[in-house]
Amino acid sequence: MLTPEARMEELVDRLRSQGHRMTPQRMAILEILLKSKEHPTAEQIFKSVKTNFPMTSLATVYKTVSMLKEMGEVLELGFHDECARYDGSPCPHPHLVCIKCKKIVDLDIGDTDELSQQVARRTGYRIESHRFDFYGVCPQCQDDKE
């Protein structure tokens, strides 16, 4: 697992080599995606970026995130009935989602890539990604009233 800084550098190189340009806005968006552990929404990324670069639009956030999504550099999480949330990690990993407070945390349940490979062998699909999410009520929200 690379540090966010190392991954940032690597990612910037990869973007450039594909003909993408680095603008301050784009750098800021990348940085938030790679460093945040909050799995932010587009709106949250937007607000966060604006504190440093007031000259940023929500459309740019969407455009950048879409590009990264297509390159497989970010994952899209979340429910259909609320806005999408993004995970700057390039490799799929399980999430634990609280259905009350909407918090999303990472989870480690061992090697899920191996499962992927098994599925690929058995089905003939070329598996490119996967999503393992558990939905439930976190300990804090269980206390809240229930």
Added chain:
Amino acid sequence: MLTPEARMEELVDRLRSQGHRMTPQRMAILEILLKSKEHPTAEQIFKSVKTNFPMTSLATVYKTVSMLKEMGEVLELGFHDECARYDGSPCPHPHLVCIKCKKIVDLDIGDTDELSQQVARRTGYRIESHRFDFYGVCPQCQDDKE
């Protein structure tokens, strides 16, 4: 695993016992959700219901599906960047999604509920559901060109 017919009966009872009423539209929507293997969108359910009950609106489909979703009787699948798809099965099971032709098929990789319970024990969450989806390119789409 109950037959769709048995589950239909059971589900109707449960709905009634919670004060919900059974209308022809609602019955038709339930039937499609329980019998279909296609993981249809709201629009597809709507079209399908209309062949038997032309007097049905898309809003009713949405209202019914939302109710079932809240009751935990259907699962919502699909990506954020396309419309939601519904699975009439009450218990979570893995899906195999083709990112080219968008086909979604069920997948059997053993007991995923056990994993859920492990996660619950380890994290203190009350796990209510989960989603295991694999994204890739199906054999047919691999042949198509590439």
Added chain:
DNA sequence: GTTTCTGCAAAATATTTGCATACGC
């Protein structure tokens, strides 16, 4: 008879797009 459900149309929400200008390379 009461309460829920329905269909319609309008509203709300999230995301995408077109285009003129700005700016990275």
Added chain:
DNA sequence: GCGTATGCAAATATTTTGCAGAAAC
């Protein structure tokens, strides 16, 4: 300088909502 990226506003797509009439129970 060329071509991509940006910001704005308008457009799109999906889902939700308000309300009056219809229909379950």
